[in-house]
Amino acid sequence: MYLKFPVKYTKIIEKLLSQLGYKLSDSYTLASLVLELSEHYNSRVISPNIWTSSQRTAAYLVYFFPLNYLRITRAMLLAKQVGFWREPRHWIELGSGNGAAFLAFLDNISIDLTGADFIELSKEANLLMYEFLKQLNAFDLKKCTWHNQPLPLKVSQQSLFISSYAINELSQFPLWAGTCKDHFIIEPSLQETTRQLMNWRQKMLESHHYAWAPCTHQEYCPLIKHSKKDWCFDRFFIDPPEWFLEIEKFLPMKNTSLTYSYLALSKEPPLKKEKWGRIIGDTLKEKGKHRQAFCRSSEREFLSWLKKEGQPPQLPRGHLLYLNSVMKKGSELRHLPNDLETLDLDKPFSP
Numbered sequence: 001m002y003l004k005f006p007v008k009y010t011k012i013i014e015k016l017l018s019q020l021g022y023k024l025s026d027s028y029t030l031a032s033l034v035l036e037l038s039e040h041y042n043s044r045v046i047s048p049n050i051w052t053s054s055q056r057t058a059a060y061l062v063y064f065f066p067l068n069y070l071r072i073t074r075a076m077l078l079a080k081q082v083g084f085w086r087e088p089r090h091w092i093e094l095g096s097g098n099g100a101a102f103l104a105f106l107d108n109i110s111i112d113l114t115g116a117d118f119i120e121l122s123k124e125a126n127l128l129m130y131e132f133l134k135q136l137n138a139f140d141l142k143k144c145t146w147h148n149q150p151l152p153l154k155v156s157q158q159s160l161f162i163s164s165y166a167i168n169e170l171s172q173f174p175l176w177a178g179t180c181k182d183h184f185i186i187e188p189s190l191q192e193t194t195r196q197l198m199n200w201r202q203k204m205l206e207s208h209h210y211a212w213a214p215c216t217h218q219e220y221c222p223l224i225k226h227s228k229k230d231w232c233f234d235r236f237f238i239d240p241p242e243w244f245l246e247i248e249k250f251l252p253m254k255n256t257s258l259t260y261s262y263l264a265l266s267k268e269p270p271l272k273k274e275k276w277g278r279i280i281g282d283t284l285k286e287k288g289k290h291r292q293a294f295c296r297s298s299e300r301e302f303l304s305w306l307k308k309e310g311q312p313p314q315l316p317r318g319h320l321l322y323l324n325s326v327m328k329k330g331s332e333l334r335h336l337p338n339d340l341e342t343l344d345l346d347k348p349f350s351p
């Protein structure tokens with residue numbers, strides 16, 4: 001499944017770009033701005049406010065916004081499949097930027113929101129987000145509040161803490177978020193950042209939360225338990241707009257597939273998923289066999305196909321898979337049934 005960036009955003013991006021002094025057709029100029037911002041992010045020296053610079057804002061709007069929107073959409077759909085979005089919530093977002101997470105939510109998830117608080121240090125980013133929401137007329141703006149201070153907010157039984165690509169800019173996980181009922185966090189797929197997220201999961205499981213996605217179990221994360229360097233991430237394919245591809249032509253990085261890490265937690269338990277697990281790796285070709293990482297408990301396991309058994313099935317990373325009785329050899333699950341199929345994203349999970 002290829003995820004598309006909705007066409008409706010192109011007009012808004014064009015309008016905002018023209019206010020910043022750029023045109024969407026200036027692919028070469030925009031690509032050079034993207035490269036500068038990308039190098040800035042890669043340097044890991046986080047500047048407090050990229051949004052005061054018109055160059056960096058333009059780069060964010062044409063590149064990081066569409067990519068983050070798609071990553072968030074994908075994570076939201078995976079969480080939707082296991083029933084995470086189930087009742088009205090009060091949205092509390094940290095580091096909302098120009099609104100990628102909120103917009104992805106409004107486009108893909110149909111539960112009501114009683115209100116939304118956005119904690120975002122940058123006033124410039126808040127104005128941009130306001131502009132997107134106003135242009136789209138997709139949500140009652142009277143229910144939204146923007147805060148420029150990292151203030152402790154009053155949380156309730158309905159509070160959903162959400163953050164996308166922002167926690168890695170903080171010196172530590174926001175502890176107050178732990179009191180919210182639900183958590184939905186998306187972070188870059190980077191070793192240290194994602195391992196922090198996986199450790200946050202463990203901390204939350206020890207304080208009355210349950211993992212909903214990507215984990216199908218409540219045990220210790222096998223990648224934390226059995227490895228000092230591995231991390232859990234998803235990968236998926238995208239179908240970007242033409243103007244994005246034009247900019248990308250001038251960039252060294254190509255984005256046919258995107259990676260990211262995510263975590264959906266709640267104080268309510270999810271449906272039990274006995275015999276279900278998630279594909280957490282690509283197919284690896286090894287001597288005499290193919291292997292693919294699979295997660296269903298605190299054990300580190302791989303689906304494994306011996307060469308003599310023929311070509312392995314194409315099992316997409318991130319999908320759920322039902323496994324009845326299988327033969328286990330060390331960490332490998334062998335002699336798998338021929339008709340092994342993952343659960344497509346458009347099919348809701350039921351035990």
Ligand SMILES: C[S@@+](CC[C@H](N)C(=O)[O-])C[C@H]1O[C@@H](n2cnc3c(N)ncnc32)[C@H](O)[C@@H]1O
Nearest residue numbers: 068095096097100119120121122164165166169
């Ligand atoms: C990489 S951007 C991500 C924006 C948006 N969530 C997205 O996915 O596109 C990180 C955002 O976090 C904001 N931010 C950084 N530190 C923050 C803090 N301590 N409190 C609130 N916002 C913060 C930055 O201003 C920036 O807008």
